[in-house]
Amino acid sequence: MTLELRSINKRFGDRDVLRNLDLSVADGECVALLGPSGCGKSTALRLIAGLDDPDQGSISINGENVVAIPAERRRVGMVFQSYALFPHLNVRKNLELGLRIRGSRAAERDERISNILEVLQLQNQAEQLPSQLSGGQRQRVALARALLRDPLVYLLDEPMSNLDAQLREELRPELKRLMIGGSQPVVYVTHDQQEAMALADRIALMRNGRIEQIGTPQELYHRPETVVVAQFIGRPQMNLLKPQNGVMVGIRPEDIRLDQQGVSCRLLSREWHGASQMLLVESERGPLRIVCAGDQTISEQIQVNWERSDEHQFDLDSGRRLSD
Amino acid sequence: MRRHSAWIVLLLIWSLAPMLWQLLTSFTTSAALVDGSIPFLQRWTLNHYRELLSSNPPFWRYLANSSMLAAMSTVLTTLLAIPAAYALTKIPKQWRQPVRFVVIAAALFPYVLLFLALLELARQFHLGNSLLALALPYSALQMPLALLLLTAAIEGLPVDLDDAARLEGLSLRQRLRWVMLPLIAPATASTAILVFLFAWNEYPIALTWLSRSDLLTLPVAMARIAGSSIYSVPYGAYAAATVLGAIPLLVLVLLFQRQIVRGLTNGAIKG
Ligand SMILES: Nc1ncnc2c1ncn2[C@@H]1O[C@H](COP(=O)(O)OP(=O)(O)O)[C@@H](O)[C@H]1O
Ligand SMILES: [Mg+2]
Numbered sequence: 001m002t003l004e005l006r007s008i009n010k011r012f013g014d015r016d017v018l019r020n021l022d023l024s025v026a027d028g029e030c031v032a033l034l035g036p037s038g039c040g041k042s043t044a045l046r047l048i049a050g051l052d053d054p055d056q057g058s059i060s061i062n063g064e065n066v067v068a069i070p071a072e073r074r075r076v077g078m079v080f081q082s083y084a085l086f087p088h089l090n091v092r093k094n095l096e097l098g099l100r101i102r103g104s105r106a107a108e109r110d111e112r113i114s115n116i117l118e119v120l121q122l123q124n125q126a127e128q129l130p131s132q133l134s135g136g137q138r139q140r141v142a143l144a145r146a147l148l149r150d151p152l153v154y155l156l157d158e159p160m161s162n163l164d165a166q167l168r169e170e171l172r173p174e175l176k177r178l179m180i181g182g183s184q185p186v187v188y189v190t191h192d193q194q195e196a197m198a199l200a201d202r203i204a205l206m207r208n209g210r211i212e213q214i215g216t217p218q219e220l221y222h223r224p225e226t227v228v229v230a231q232f233i234g235r236p237q238m239n240l241l242k243p244q245n246g247v248m249v250g251i252r253p254e255d256i257r258l259d260q261q262g263v264s265c266r267l268l269s270r271e272w273h274g275a276s277q278m279l280l281v282e283s284e285r286g287p288l289r290i291v292c293a294g295d296q297t298i299s300e301q302i303q304v305n306w307e308r309s310d311e312h313q314f315d316l317d318s319g320r321r322l323s324d
Numbered sequence: 325m326r327r328h329s330a331w332i333v334l335l336l337i338w339s340l341a342p343m344l345w346q347l348l349t350s351f352t353t354s355a356a357l358v359d360g361s362i363p364f365l366q367r368w369t370l371n372h373y374r375e376l377l378s379s380n381p382p383f384w385r386y387l388a389n390s391s392m393l394a395a396m397s398t399v400l401t402t403l404l405a406i407p408a409a410y411a412l413t414k415i416p417k418q419w420r421q422p423v424r425f426v427v428i429a430a431a432l433f434p435y436v437l438l439f440l441a442l443l444e445l446a447r448q449f450h451l452g453n454s455l456l457a458l459a460l461p462y463s464a465l466q467m468p469l470a471l472l473l474l475t476a477a478i479e480g481l482p483v484d485l486d487d488a489a490r491l492e493g494l495s496l497r498q499r500l501r502w503v504m505l506p507l508i509a510p511a512t513a514s515t516a517i518l519v520f521l522f523a524w525n526e527y528p529i530a531l532t533w534l535s536r537s538d539l540l541t542l543p544v545a546m547a548r549i550a551g552s553s554i555y556s557v558p559y560g561a562y563a564a565a566t567v568l569g570a571i572p573l574l575v576l577v578l579l580f581q582r583q584i585v586r587g588l589t590n591g592a593i594k595g
Contacts, residue, residue, distance in 0.1 A: 072491075084483075149491070
């Protein structure tokens, strides 16, 4: 199954929220829409789901244009950021409502629901109301509801942004196992680059309603097409050196190493993370972030160096990558 | 804590004393009402009630009329107001504020100023002397208030709920039935009670639209009792009518008190 968006435009009032958006997601592929808040990620999902209509452009699922099909019959499984569980129904009835409306028989409903409750380890919560569940449990109910929809496409709108960091990491493999890698295309919205890199086959980095760059996580990391992409992908952020002759040079903190023959720097601050540590230093080419091994001893004055081939060069005016 | 209870007792006395007074009056003989020297045991009587119920038409007739009228107005108002309120939350953002302004203005408008115009309408369309027809202006007059309360309730629901239900395949009607209605039930109950109260108490329109004595509503009938004699006010009969007229409302409030309190305090349904 495939999903294809072609030259989508969407305005709200006099604001262009999506401009000429193209996106195609292959059979079983997971594409992450990554970008700062307000860049139009949720809007893109709502258009695919049919909750809003595009002003221009076409949306096809399996090659069939679905713009005219109302959301009720579009067969997408969506997980909302707020989970949007029905607060007056217990977990079982939350899952049952849609199945019943779509005409599945009572015996079949019961079987499917108890299966999915077991898969998601929610058997003991079946009779509880959403308000009695923990954040992680609510999230799993929302996943279960989307799975039971038998969708043609999965849409996930920041499904883990309301969970704490540890729970997020625990849920990632589960999400991968259940939704990603089936035959349905998955569009995964997030503003967390780590999550995008962990889950997605390709990442579409969005900014101001446009896709800035789309590619595999490796492509975005090793060959960012613009300064914005370079700054968004990879933590800690890429260093941008003082521009010279209209060229801006970027170097990743993890590509910098300590070297007696290198540029001398003064240590400003230091964060220790266990396996690694992050140094902030002042050099003649501007402030630098450096990542090095956690057991390295660091003095006030250090010398650093990097390979010329690890440098990323961007045009100062356009911010575009200069080919090397 | 002690200070609080003192205030509560004071407030209870303040609001309940007049009702207790009416209750006592309704069981007191007419003679004892004006003569304090009559001994305690000879002051009491059921005569006022007996009179009321044996008059022509009997008093329960007015109770029945008012109950029917109020019930019809309530049903009509809620049936129209719930879909309308849902629609009001779905119209484009730039329209919502002006529409709300108009609705608030309509809700605050003193309806008494309309009663001549309404009477004219009743004449034109032969709507006089019909309880069913009287429910029309009643629900029209209560519509703005009902819309305000129900729109607020729907807007207070968690976002995305309606969208999630759409993606689950629920049609507009199914969403109203299975998601919206259960969630706004408390607000609907308190709205219904307010509409019911209005219809139960309304006087000027009922006075002008109804003239057949077997169709009168409670307030009009009570006014007739109060003004039945030029020389004396029938306090006892009047008090008995008040007591009887309050009973259906008390029953209603007792039945729905949980929903009403929840609807008035709201916010208990966030998921
Ligand atoms: N229904 C709407 N009406 C008006 N503006 C909207 C609406 N939905 C979204 N927007 C605007 O569109 C922009 C993109 O929103 P959204 O897609 O939710 O961003 P994201 O999900 O990337 O944070 C925001 O500036 C938001 O204010
Ligand atoms: Mg969003």
